[in-house]
Amino acid sequence: MNLIEKLKRNAERVDAYIMKLLEGEPPILYEASRYLLKAGGKRLRPYLVVKSCELVGGDVEKTLPFAAAVEMLHNFTLIHDDIMDRDELRRGVPTVHVKYGLPLALASGDLLFAKVYEAMTEVEDIPPERILNCIRRATKAAIHICEGQILDVSYPKLSEVSEEDYYRMVGGKTASLFEACAEIGAIVGGAPESEVELLRGYGYNAGVAFQLIDDILGITADEETLGKPIGSDLREGKKTLIIIHALKNASGEERRIIESVLGVEDASPEAISRAIETIERLGSIDYARREAERYVEEAKRRLRGFPECEARKDLEELVDFFIRRTY
Amino acid sequence: MNLIEKLKRNAERVDAYIMKLLEGEPPILYEASRYLLKAGGKRLRPYLVVKSCELVGGDVEKTLPFAAAVEMLHNFTLIHDDIMDRDELRRGVPTVHVKYGLPLALASGDLLFAKVYEAMTEVEDIPPERILNCIRRATKAAIHICEGQILDVSYPKLSEVSEEDYYRMVGGKTASLFEACAEIGAIVGGAPESEVELLRGYGYNAGVAFQLIDDILGITADEETLGKPIGSDLREGKKTLIIIHALKNASGEERRIIESVLGVEDASPEAISRAIETIERLGSIDYARREAERYVEEAKRRLRGFPECEARKDLEELVDFFIRRTY
Structure with a gap:
């Protein structure tokens, strides 16, 4: 079974539980x-x-409520982020607040967040200390996501955001949940703290790589793949490593071309194309990709703390997929 | 020490922890x-x-993180409710979204919700099963609050809301958290399930009484007490037992007077006064007060399942205060 099939089989199981x-x-x-x-x-x-959980030799059957919990946590943050960012499309469909209005979108996010904890506390065949530990990690991720999101919207000007700011933001908004997922799986599996820590490191690095590639796709992917119009990230003035790199390395004219579309909601398709070409020429896409590859290598390095096995190979494949994916 | 002093002393302790x-x-x-x-x-x-917790003979020192948690849960729901209801004032000051804007209000509510769980999982000197049980109850309340809030905004027309609908809504929006508070105190104190259940009943009935009086104050209190303009509840078309009773018992003309201000944001002060007079004349305020007294009696009845003691007296006083309060 290849990764896509494995993901699909897992998704069916998790979705049934969530629904x-x-x-x-x-x-x-x-x-x-x-x-x-x-x-x-x-x-x-x-x-x-x-x-x-599988990697640490745990009983994967017991992960289901936790797997469901992290996915609900993720979706809760997406719904609320879309409200904050006033995004209108996600996964190719209108966002929840566009479809159902603000009150329902807000409340449905809150409900999902509450259901995260309902799922985790419904569990009966896991020692309560482990469950509490999982709750602690999920909660920490939720807090970091809130912080990262506000960090994002509170940087006043994109041109003043540094690479360090970017990684702090991504550490909160994206990587913290990947971290928590890896930790939670290990904790449910009864792993010693040293293994939880290795997997936390894997999750963090995988999460950063994931976001870097997400940012690349946000600029290079076509509309159908993206589920939203080409150039949305530029029009929204999204703070990505790519843009930070491009602005730092641009000549006056190149800078003008890029800034003419950044945060400009009604930028023309032609202006968007020119900006994307300029960004590519400046090597900013390649730079972000190399960074992503570096994080993937870091993630894999943590896995080498475990003996070779099927689960380790699956997790290696997972981060390779993060880099390779086109959607 | 009277109740107000006791509340104040408790508030200081809780606030210091929360801050x-x-x-x-x-x-x-x-x-x-x-x-x-x-x-x-x-x-x-x-x-x-x-x-x-005190009533069941528990160590009240251990309640602090849980006491902080329920207050943060409450404030999280207020912040998000104010966004959903587009309320502009609360506790006499601009609401969070008015003061800080929608993204920060949304995220600060989410953060408070996450902090509820951080507080509860930081605890170390309580058996983990008890902590999990507390988390379960708090989560259940959060879910009921979401449901109650949407029930509230989704009833299409006030004139079609029944008393039963009202109590279902209040059971979710208000009483469920009072329930959870009483349960959590008992669980932290190590009470047997029968005592948790008695206190749950106390909390539920106290919560309904609290809301009924809140609804009365929302119509009869002056602006300073209320922290928002007189008639706000009427202008917002808030679904209260008072209005349900008034509309049911009104003549054609009385009904017209009341409906002329319900949900009408720019209703004049004169129209508001006339509507309030009409509602009072119809006996709707008295009706709500009698109902509140009935719930207070129910709450006290549950307390009689415990031996007479200081804590029982304090809880009796608390519900008496719910009825008697003017703010």
Whole structure:
């Protein structure tokens, strides 16, 4: 079975569990909370929980509520981020607040967040200290995501954001949840703290690589792949390593071309194309890709703390996929 | 020491704990998350946690993180509710989204929600099963609050809301957290399930009484007491037992007077006064007060399952205060 098939099989299992948790009254609230989950997603985070548990020799059957929890946590943050960023499309469909209005979007995010904890506390065949430890890690990730999101919207000007700022932001917004997933899988599997720590490092580095590639796709992918219009990241003035690199290395004229579309919602398709060409010519895409590869290598280095086995290979493949993916 | 003094002493302790939890980066996010807490509030819910623990003979010192947790949970829901309801004032000051903007208000609510769990999982001297049980109850309340809030905004027309609908809504939006507070105090105190259940019943009935009186104050209190303009509840078309009763018992003309201001944001002060007079004349305020008294009696009945003691007296006083309060 290749990675895509494995992801798919895992996703089916996780989704079935989540959909059962997301039934209730009033129906419209639960419908709104399921909507984004139903729109797609690869369930990478749940897969990471499962594989981390397998790697430490744990019983993967016990990971299901935790795998579901991290995916709900992820979706909760997406729904609220889309409100904050006023994004209108995600996974190729209207965002929750566009589809259901602000009150329902807000509440459905809150509901998903609460369901994260419902899932984790429903578990019965795991020692309570382990469950508490998982709750602690998931909570820490949630806090870091909030912090990262506000860090993002509070940097006043893109041209003043440094690479260090970028990594701090990504550490919060993206990598912290990958970290938590890897930790939680290991904890459920009963791993010693040293192995939890190795997997945390794997998760962190994998998460940063994932975001770097996400940023690249946000600039180079076509509309259908992206699920939103080409150049959206530029029009929104999204703070990516690519843009930071490009602005730092641009000549006056190149800088003008890029800045003419950054944060400009009605930038023309021609201006967007020119900006993308300029960014590519400056080597900023290649730079971000090399950085992503560096993080993938770091992630794999942590895995070498474990004996060779099927789960280790799966986790290696997972980060290779992060780099290789085109969607 | 009278109840007000006891509440104050408790509030100081809880606030000190919360303020330490709400420090971090970026500072603006943490400032926004502290803002509403600093604007006031009586910390009734933390008090309920402490007193429930005392009633079952538990060590009240251990309740502090849980008392802090329920207050943060409460404030999280207020911040998000104010966004959903587009309320501009609370506790006499601009609401968080008015003061800090939507993204920060949304994120500060999320942060408070996450901090609920951070507080509860930081605890070390309580058996983990008990902590998990507390987390379960707090989570259940959070879910019911989401459901209650959407039930509230999703009833299409006030005139079609029944008393039963009202109680279902209040059971979710208000009473569920009072329930959870009483349960959590008892669980931290190591009470057997029968006592947890008695206190749950106390919390539920106390919570409904609290909301009924809140609804009365929302119509009869002056602007300074209320922290927002007179008639706000009417202008917002808030679904209260009072209005349900008034509309059911009104003549054609009376109904017209009331409906002329319900949900009408720019209703004149004169129209508001006339509507309030009409509602009072119809006996709707008295009706709500009698209902509140009935719930207070129910709450006290549960307390009689415990031997007479200081904590029982304090909890009796607390619900008496719910009825008697003028703010």
